[in-house]
Structure formats: C-alpha cells, structure tokens
Amino acid sequence: MKIKELKKEIEIPEGVEVKINSKTLFVNGPKGENSRTFHYPKLELAHQGNKILLIGRNATKKEKTMIGTYAAHIKNLFAGVKNGFDYRLKICSGHFPMTVAVERNKVMINNFMGEKIPRSAKILIGVNVKVDGDMITVSGFDREKVGQSAANIELSTRRPGFDKRIFQDGCYIVSKSRQ
Secondary structure (H helix, E strand, O other), rough: EEEEEEEEEEEEOOOOOOOOOOOEEEEOOOEEEEEEOOOOOOEEEEEEEEEEEEEEEOOOOHHHHHHHHHHHHHHHHHHHOOOOOOEEEEEEEEOOEEEEEEEEOOEEOHHHHHHOOOOEOOOOOOOOEEOOOOEEEEOOOOHHHHHOOOOOOHHHHHOOOOOOOOOEEEEEEEEEEEO
C-alpha cells in the first residue's frame, strides 16, 4: 500500500550549519565540515527552519526504509561535526615483539609473527591515527572513514587458518565511540 506523502523531520543541533545543494547535504560544525550525497530518486531533502525534512511521495515500504536509513546517516553527520568519532585498537603481541608506526597515510606493522616484510594498512583522508604504547587511536569526524580505517588496521593482521584463541597476535578493535 502506498502512502501519499511520508515525512520525517530531523532537528538540527545547536552550533551546526546545514546547506542543501540538490541531493547533497553539507554539514558544518565545530569539529569540521562533512557532506553526503543522497541518490535515491523518490526521496527529497528540504531545509525548513531548524529542521531537515525527508519527504517521500507515493511511498512504499522501500521508501520508508530508505527514509530511516537517510535519517541515521544525517544524525551521524551531525554527531561527527559536533563531537567526532574515536575507535581504539589494542596491539597484542605474545609471540614476537611487534612495532606499529604511522607513516603518512599508512600504518606500518613490523615484525608481525616474525615476518620480514612489514604489513601495512591504509588510512583514509580526514582520519587521524595515533599510536600510544599498546593502543592505537583512530579519530575523525566522518564515521564511515574512521570505521573503515580501523577495520583496515584490524584486517592487516588477520591470519586465516590460525586459531585466534591460541595465536592472539594482532591489532583488535576494543572500543568505539557511540552517539
């Protein structure tokens, strides 16, 4: 069954500026600027006062789910430019002393399980990585880029075919900032 007009209102937090250019939403806040393009053809973005409106005309179940998804993306944009996102990874090296260093846009992991060739993980643009002892902190204002960079670091030390309960060496995500 189609709904004639489906609307969802998202309130803009204090200290955050919003600009809409056709299907692209630009969000500016104290931590930085972020943008996202919403491609779904049957949904419209509108800025009205202190709210962002997501409007779907002749909406079916699919449009209803997309409105919910877009609302979550917009809330993540607001949380990112207002507070930022932090992921923390723990460096575990039980068998061989592993060293982790940040070089430009890569995290280099040397002597992982005694390997001679260093492993590397890509850091996406706009993400800061800091190594402090046995903890790696990945921070930024775009949730997707921060999460993907943390996942890249974790996956660079993955070894298929080895039991994680015995061979616990690697870098593992231990905490994420929740908004």
